[in-house]
Amino acid sequence: MPKAARAKCVAVSAVVPEKRLTNADLEKMVDTNDEWIVSRTGIKERRIVADGEGLSTLAIPAAQQCLEKAGVSAEDIDGIIVATVTGDYLMPTTANIVQDAIGATKAFAFDLANACNGFVAALSSATAFIESGHSQKILVLGGDIMSSVLNYKDRNTCILFGDGCGAVLVEAGEVDGPGIVDFELHSDGSGAQILSLPCSGSANPPTPEKLANGDHFVFQDGRTVFPHAVRRMAEVSTNLMEKIGITKDDVDILVPHQANLRIIEPTARRMGVSMDKVIINIDKVANTTAGTIPLALADAEERGLLKDGTKVFLVAFGGGFSWGASYLTWGR
Numbered sequence: 001m002p003k004a005a006r007a008k009c010v011a012v013s014a015v016v017p018e019k020r021l022t023n024a025d026l027e028k029m030v031d032t033n034d035e036w037i038v039s040r041t042g043i044k045e046r047r048i049v050a051d052g053e054g055l056s057t058l059a060i061p062a063a064q065q066c067l068e069k070a071g072v073s074a075e076d077i078d079g080i081i082v083a084t085v086t087g088d089y090l091m092p093t094t095a096n097i098v099q100d101a102i103g104a105t106k107a108f109a110f111d112l113a114n115a116c117n118g119f120v121a122a123l124s125s126a127t128a129f130i131e132s133g134h135s136q137k138i139l140v141l142g143g144d145i146m147s148s149v150l151n152y153k154d155r156n157t158c159i160l161f162g163d164g165c166g167a168v169l170v171e172a173g174e175v176d177g178p179g180i181v182d183f184e185l186h187s188d189g190s191g192a193q194i195l196s197l198p199c200s201g202s203a204n205p206p207t208p209e210k211l212a213n214g215d216h217f218v219f220q221d222g223r224t225v226f227p228h229a230v231r232r233m234a235e236v237s238t239n240l241m242e243k244i245g246i247t248k249d250d251v252d253i254l255v256p257h258q259a260n261l262r263i264i265e266p267t268a269r270r271m272g273v274s275m276d277k278v279i280i281n282i283d284k285v286a287n288t289t290a291g292t293i294p295l296a297l298a299d300a301e302e303r304g305l306l307k308d309g310t311k312v313f314l315v316a317f318g319g320g321f322s323w324g325a326s327y328l329t330w331g332r
């Protein structure tokens with residue numbers, strides 16, 4: 001089917017909580033140390049929300065700032081997609097809460113759960129809405145409040161994650177103008193149990209006993225997940241490069257999911273992209289699940305590395321397993 005339009009990413013914003021949780025803070029909570037965390041992951045600190053704050057606490061200002069940067073009014077938005085696995089509630093969706101708060105009265109709104117690949121999946125969905133001619137302007141948010149599902153007595157997981165949310169405005173533009181060139185999405189459900197929220201839905205609903213046992217916290221067998229992440233991040237990136245016929249020279253910045261510096265480095269190597277083109281902020285905000293890519297895009301913009309015309313490669317891998325990549329030229 002011929003495309004009605006190309007999806008353009010025209011503005012980005014990111015919001016993280018005030019409170020910093022450093023590796024030194026975690027040393028007082030679990031048997032860990034700064035040297036181990038930095039050498040095994042690249043993380044130095046993460047941000048976490050205050051009591052009573054949820055994803056919408058970050059998502060609403062992220063959405064408002066993004067629209068302001070783009071010079072677009074909330075009433076002109078056709079849709080809001082929030083990628084998350086830790087929304088305010090399962091129902092209503094955080095997208096609905098954002099829609100009401102910002103006054104996007106004509107926008108449809110839904111959450112999309114695809115764990116760490118959530119932002120790439122949500123951006124790809126928005127692209128399909130726009131390329132089909134269905135929508136003109138979609139706000140795509142990605143964020144998670146991982147502190148709400150972390151066991152701060154489990155050193156295997158609590159050091160890895162943080163809270164944050166970002167937003168990107170996607171608009172319809174000329175078919176042969178700048179924008180999203182292509183994307184790939186993949187899944188392999190055989191990895192479902194290795195990285196999960198075991199007590200979070202209808203198969204195993206929470207009970208007082210299960211909550212007391214901590215069954216609602218994130219479970220990850222990190223050592224088993226690691227090689228899958230390395231393999232799939234590299235594979236999907238090189239496949240997409242080959243499919244659309246680009247080389248490393250066509251990538252101005254690589255914006256990868258920030259789960260571990262030791263996963264990011266081999267991905268860049270396999271793509272032939274030098275590390276100075278790779279946007280890294282895992283040291284400051286850790287793994288914010290669906291938030292990593294928009295947070296890193298906002299960081300790139302702040303550092304002057306993301307402007308109209310910048311050629312951007314996005315890639316992510318996460319729970320499920322699900323993974324994906326997207327290539328685009330930024331701006332209007």
Ligand code: COA
Nearest residue numbers: 032033036116155156159222223225226229259260317318
């Ligand atoms: N502090 C100190 N020691 C720790 C620790 C911590 N926070 N966490 C684990 N260890 C210990 C382990 O108990 C283990 O000790 P042992 O050798 O005596 O058994 C040792 O450190 C090595 O643990 P291991 O799990 O093999 O470390 P690793 O090098 O694999 O790093 C992860 C762990 C989680 C950082 C890494 O496996 C990872 O990044 N996995 C993939 C994450 C991912 O991409 N997820 C999908 C997207 S979210």
